Amino acid sequence: MEYPSLPPGLLTTTQAAQACGVTPATIRDWVRRRILHPAGGSPRRPYYRVDDVTAAQTAAKPSRPGQRSEAA
Template sequence: MEYASLPPGQLTTSQAAMACGVKPDTIRDWVRRGVLKRAGGSPRRPIYRVDDILAAQQAPKPTRAGQRAQQ
């Protein structure tokens, strides 16, 4: 179930993923890694600020040990 309406400038996980051209799992991974912060909602239905989403999309992402470098 999605929210009926959100405050202006805020998106759900699936909307944020579509805006960035990534999968919803990527948005959740950014939150887990500390690249993106939730702006509210509930633990099962978080919402994010558009400005934060765009900043996270451009931010360098932390890597895991042993992860291949992107070329």
């Protein structure tokens, strides 16, 4: 079930993922890693500001210990 209607400038997790070209799991990972913060909603159905999503997309992502590098 999707939101009936969000105010302009806000995106659901799925919409944010589509806008960034990533999966919804990546958006949730950015939230968990504090790269992106929900602008409202509920814990199960958050929504995000468009500006925050684009900033998170371009933000430097901290690497995790043991994470494979892109060159490998």
